[in-house]
Amino acid sequence: MTTGAEAAARGIAEYLASQREVVDRALERLLPAGDEWPSVLHRAIRHSVFAGGKRLRPILCLAAADVFGAPPDDVLEPACGLEMIHTYSLIHDDLPAMDDDRLRRGQPTNHVVFGEGMAILAGDALLTEAFRIMTEAQRLKGINQKRVLQVVHIVAEAAGVLGMIAGQAADLESEGKEVDLPMVDFIHVRKTGALLLAAVRAGAILAEAKPAALRSLSRYGEYLGLCFQVVDDVLDAEGATEQTGKETGGDERRKKATYATVLGIPAARQRALELRDDALRALEGFGKRVEPLREIARSVVARL
Amino acid sequence: MTTGAEAAARGIAEYLASQREVVDRALERLLPAGDEWPSVLHRAIRHSVFAGGKRLRPILCLAAADVFGAPPDDVLEPACGLEMIHTYSLIHDDLPAMDDDRLRRGQPTNHVVFGEGMAILAGDALLTEAFRIMTEAQRLKGINQKRVLQVVHIVAEAAGVLGMIAGQAADLESEGKEVDLPMVDFIHVRKTGALLLAAVRAGAILAEAKPAALRSLSRYGEYLGLCFQVVDDVLDAEGATEQTGKETGGDERRKKATYATVLGIPAARQRALELRDDALRALEGFGKRVEPLREIARSVVARL
16 A cells, blocks of 8 residues: 555556555455356456456545545445446446447457346446445444445445436437537536546545545546546547557447547547646645645546 | 334235335435436336335335334335335346346336336446435434444345345356255345345344344344245246236246245245244244234235
8 A cells, every 4th residue: 555645756657556456456355256156147247347447446536535644444445346336337338238349458348258147247246245345344443434324325326327327328318319518528427427526535535534625626536537538538539449448439330429529539639638637726735645646637648 | 104003903905005105105206207317217217116016125124113113214215225126126137138028017127118228227226326315314314324334234235246146146047957945045045035134124223123133033034035935936837927917937938946846836835834934933022013024924925
């Protein structure tokens, strides 16, 4: 585990790699082994959880908690819960009835390997286990239980019909239709932005951040989430399979609502840079401990 | 709202009908209206939530809380959360990749009306919203927050890879294979029993039941859950569409692991009666306030 100040000294790449290892070890410990029965379910879950994800959401949660000096152990389970919810959403989004993607992070998607029924169940399982793990009694000793309830609530809100699911439903509904910028905003703020924002907020809340600081970090999380999606849209449109690990051009093939199609690629790139700057501005006055959060914002745009 | 003592006087049918109305009104209030955007999502959610369910899980939760004198309002949101989780599991179980059922409670299943993608999302939404509603801040005033966390945890455990999802995955895995009684027990204890048990426990825990009383009610919940599933299997095998509202004979068609196929119908009927008696025995010594729980156990078997 690494503090913000150490990270600033050592460089962001090393910081991200070490935090990713921390998250991977925790996920390994929290998920049933692949040979537990029914083993096909657990192998399906592990196929997608350990498929080379960047662990951006848990790392954001850990980094936000570190800003207020909370020990990483107080935040690790909720951080992993966020990754499990993210993974569930990818498994279900990839299904034939949704985006029908056969490749994700360079590997065959869950239903391609395990069949649609088991992929649906693996997703359901990850969503459910996230809430089980966040409320595990033994990890709640000494932690403010009101804060834990608040975090469960904001995570459920971000993942639910006011957040991720509204975004995905609107996305599904608008396929093949003419869409405008407000609609693309509606979809992306919810589909991607809501859970990234919840990750930052969850870390800050568990670390007992004061209201004003929580507001600043929330602004950072909002801009970062949108920035991340704009970059993703541009990379898909430019066909950078190497960068995305997905079959690219899929958005255009399905006539998806994206920033690249609504704004055009040059303006979308410009928007990503502006959103990064907005995110950085939200962190002004926090000093060295927010350096990892700053570097994460910079690294998102560096993929362009 | 009705207390146990009043219910015993008025008869179980009236009690169940009045509690069902209480739950329906609460669900109506807690779920977004069908015209909120994206409206197709909310219509899909409402299609399955308001399809004539018996509300057995929320009623069990309310009845268990009433045993210990808790006001129904303290339990209503978690009770509705249980119904939302139950409904999500039905929507996903009915999908073509799972049981491929086109009829449920006498109505076309979710994916038949709204398409597979939206049905998957409607299920995901209900599972997520259940946890959001259980942790809503305004309803937690004055309620022991440790108990609320405990309830979120046992509900997630019952719905997750140790409970419902393990049962459904094992069910999917064992289709068309030779199964024995221990395997049928494994599947049904988890697939149906776990959430019924969690409903009873959630009510008792929120009502601050003492450990010994909680143990007795848990035993009741275990027997009741299994009894319920044995009855369901017998009704499916006997082809009682009228009773089940489903296309019957589906278990046999898909070579499902059921009590009817493993034990034969007469022995399965006998087992249901024994399980009812076990459930009633677990409630001995509780007096008049458990009368609704007793009557629920009797009414499950009365469907035979």
